[in-house]
Amino acid sequence: MKKTLDEHAERFSEAASTYDDEQDSAAYCMCVRDVVTHAAPTSRDTVLDLGTGTGAIAFELTSTADRVIGRDISTGMLEQAQTKANVEHVENISFAEGRFREPNIDSDTDIDIITSNFAMHHLSDDEKRDAIAVISSLEPRRFVLGDVMFFGSPNPEEPFYDPSVDDPATVGTLVDALTDAGFAITDVEFVHEQAGVLVAEQ
Ligand SMILES: C[S@@+](CC[C@H](N)C(=O)[O-])C[C@H]1O[C@@H](n2cnc3c(N)ncnc32)[C@H](O)[C@@H]1O
DSSP states (O other): SOOHHHHHHHHHHHHHHHHHHOOOOHHHHHHHHHHHHHHHHOOOEEEEETOOOTTTTHHTTTTSEEEEEEEESSSHHHHHHHHHHHHOOSSEEEEEEBBTTOOOOOOOOOOOOEEEEEEHHHHHHHHHHHHHHHHHHHHSSSSEEEEEEEEEOOOSSSSOOTEEEEEEEEEEHHHHHHHTTTTTTEEEEEEEEEEOOOOOEE
């Protein structure tokens, strides 16, 4: 991880009030669309969205899921998400502090589907592997990961990510970590040379 958890949390809290207005890149929008499409919860499913931010993925899934749980390390992002839930009277969504490797889920809560979009790339590859092991231990039937990830070699002339704060993995590294944790990869969406969506099932 290029920054500590507290530094990432503070950085996102500072950006929280304008975050939604600034997410207009084609790659981000395509990842949101593909994560939502592949998550495909039914009305009996509980979905956990990790690194939920202001809830871009989480809110999209409330119309089909039974319940959506958002977890994030940034108080500011979580406050924005909760405000949207209050204003829009969305009742089957909840937000609280939680991190990839400690998602803060009660042992009596069954998680059916886990999603994450544009968040896991803040972890180092070893930390991603640990996070994926934790995700697997929650026994979701599906994990949908949209993120900055390298399908080829990153082009230093055209940085898609910020090397001072981001630490993306290659698709191969992610696939290895997912399959080692017991997932089968059932779909891969190429969005950009440096962004995509992986669908993993167990
Ligand atoms: C670029 S935003 C993406 C938010 C949202 N998923 C979306 O698609 O708009 C990244 C989010 O990941 C959160 N984050 C970073 N590291 C995290 C960690 N270790 N555990 C949980 N959330 C984390 C940040 O606080 C931030 O809200």
